[in-house]
Amino acid sequence: MSADPAPPATASEAVALAEGDLRPVGFLDNASNHTLLAQVGAATDGRFAVYKPRAGERPLWDFPTGTLCQREAAAFEVSQALGWHLVPPTVLRTDGPAGPGSLQAFVPHDPQRHYFTLVQAGERLEPLARMAVFDLLVNNADRKASHVLVPDEEDAAPQGILGCDHGLCFHVEPKLRTVIWDLGAHPVPAAWREDVAALAATLREPGDELTVRLGQLLSAAELEALAGRAEAVATLEALPALDPEERPSPWPPL
Numbered sequence: 078m079s080a081d082p083a084p085p086a087t088a089s090e091a092v093a094l095a096e097g098d099l100r101p102v103g104f105l106d107n108a109s110n111h112t113l114l115a116q117v118g119a120a121t122d123g124r125f126a127v128y129k130p131r132a133g134e135r136p137l138w139d140f141p142t143g144t145l146c147q148r149e150a151a152a153f154e155v156s157q158a159l160g161w162h163l164v165p166p167t168v169l170r171t172d173g174p175a176g177p178g179s180l181q182a183f184v185p186h187d188p189q190r191h192y193f194t195l196v197q198a199g200e201r202l203e204p205l206a207r208m209a210v211f212d213l214l215v216n217n218a219d220r221k222a223s224h225v226l227v228p229d230e231e232d233a234a235p236q237g238i239l240g241c242d243h244g245l246c247f248h249v250e251p252k253l254r255t256v257i258w259d260l261g262a263h264p265v266p267a268a269w270r271e272d273v274a275a276l277a278a279t280l281r282e283p284g285d286e287l288t289v290r291l292g293q294l295l296s297a298a299e300l301e302a303l304a305g306r307a308e309a310v311a312t313l314e315a316l317p318a319l320d321p322e323e324r325p326s327p328w329p330p331l
Contacts, residue, residue, distance in 0.1 A: 099116075102116050115128040218252035220256060
C-alpha cells in the first residue's frame with residue numbers, strides 16, 4: 078500500500094497511550110456518551126487523551142452493547158493500515174480507571190473550523206474526499222461536521238485534517254450517515270483505490286497481524302463485511318452523488 082508520511086510521533090504516541098498511567102482530569106460535556114479528558118503519563122509529559130469507557134456507552138438498538146470503544150480502536154487500525162493517517166492514535170485500554178474503554182490522543186484544534194466551514198471556503202477538499210472514501214469503507218454511521226478536525230499543529234496530520242468519533246462504524250448492514258456529500262462525483266484517485274484493494278487482500282489473510290488485531294475488536298461477521306466493502310470501494314472511480322433529499326445525514330449534523 079502507498080502511504081503518506083506518518084505524523085512524527087504516531088507510533089510512540091500509540092505506545093504511550095497503551096502503557097502510560099491514566100488519570101481523568103475532566104469531562105467533555107458535549108459528548109453523547111460518557112467521555113473524559115485524561116492525562117497520560119507524567120504531568121510533565123503534557124500528553125492528554127480522550128477516554129471513552131465502555132461503561133459510559135449508551136445502549137443502541139442497532140449496535141451491540143459495549144462495543145463502541147472497540148470500533149474506535151478499529152478505525153485507527155484501518156486508517157494506519159491504509160497509510161492514510163486520518164484517525165488520531167487510538168488504543169483499547171482494559172485497565173482504565175472507569176473500566177475498559179478507548180483512549181484517543183487529544184488533538185488541539187479550533188472547534189469553529191469543521192467540515193462545513195472548510196467546504197464553504199473550498200479548503201482541504203482533496204483530504205475531505207479521502208475521508209469520505211474512508212467513511213464508505215468503515216461504514217461510518219455518524220460523520221458529523223465537528224468530527225472533522227483541523228489540528229493546531231500542522232505536522233499532526235499529513236493531509237491537514239483528522240477524523241474523530243468512530244464508535245458507530247463497521248456495522249454489517251449499510252449504515253452510512255455523513256455530512257460529506259458536497260463532494261459527490263469527486264474522482265477517487267487510482268492510488269487510493271490501490272490502497273483499499275491492498276487492504277482487502279490483507280483482510281482475506283486469516284493469520285495476518287492486522288486481521289488478528291481487528292479480530293480482537295470486531296466480530297467475524299463485521300470483519301467479513303469490512304473485507305467485502307473494501308473490495309467494492311476499490312472499484313469506485315468517483316464518490317457517490319446523491320439527490321440532496323436522499324442523502325443520509327447524522328443528527329445533529331454538527
